[in-house]
Amino acid sequence: MIPDWDKIDTVLLDMDGTLLDLSFDMYFWGQLIPEAYADKHGISFEDAYRHLEPIFMGEQGNLAWYCLDYWTNALDMPVAEMKRAVKDRIGERPGTQAFLSWLKEQGKTIVMATNAHRETLSIKLAEVDIEHYFDALVSSHDFGHPKEDQAFWEALIKQQGFNRERTLFVDDSFAVLTSAEQFGIGHLLCITQPSSEHPARDVTQWPAVNYLDEALPNG
Structure with missing residues (x-):
């Protein structure tokens, strides 16, 4: 699904699951943290997982x-x-560099809009060579509201001054895309397979691609 690039000036990009492989986060929270919690409390992995899952879900x-x-x-x-300690597992998704490079060549304003904590952002950007493409790096923690909340978008547009009708937002989260849609972002794109270790999802609510370079002209 190729956006109408002539109608887009600003590109807002999620990080985890969009630019970077979500398999890192799924491993970290789904395996490493429960293992460490089990070791800390002298319980089985299964018991640790059962204890942590509702806490995480909440x-x-x-x-x-x-x-x-x-x-x-x-x-x-x-x-x-x-x-x-496991930063070697952090990796870009295929097509990320080509996509960002093309946006830069076209003179688009490129903004990372992520829910990731600033420290997480620092850890990950030290491992992948993409920071230089961005005009701004925005964490929802800067505003005190996650991207799921309209308050995030109000703060973001006030800070960045983009035209929402001429902006493309790309994310893998259905909840976040729904929030962006409610705010009136003109162009939306969903990632179908945010983790390389999990199957692609069937996305029907928004235009969707697997890898970002598929959204480029002749991509």
Whole structure:
């Protein structure tokens, strides 16, 4: 699905699952954290997972879900340090560099709009060579509201001054895309397979691609 690029000036891009492979985050929260929690409390992995799952589910969509400080305190574990220990698992999704390079060549304004905590952002951008493409890097923690909330978009447009009708937003989260749609972002694009280790999803509500370079002319 190729956007009408002549009608787009600004491109807002999610990070995890859009630019970067979500398999890192799924491994970290779905395996590494439960393993460490099990070791810390002398219980089985299964018991740790059963204990943590409702806690995680209860915070999804809230700013706390994305906050390293929150989970460091809640779990009593050095979450940022643990992320750095497995940073070799961080990787770009195929097509990311080609997409960003093309946007830059076309003179589009490129803004990262992520729910990731600033420390997570720092850890990940140290491992992938993409920061230089962006005109701005925005974390929802800067505004105190996740992308799922309209307050995030109000703060973002006030800060960045983009024309919502001439803006493309790309994300893998259905909830976040719904929020952007409600705000009136003119062009939306969904990623079908945010994690390389999980199957692609059937996306019908918005235009969708697997890899970002598929959205380029003749991509």
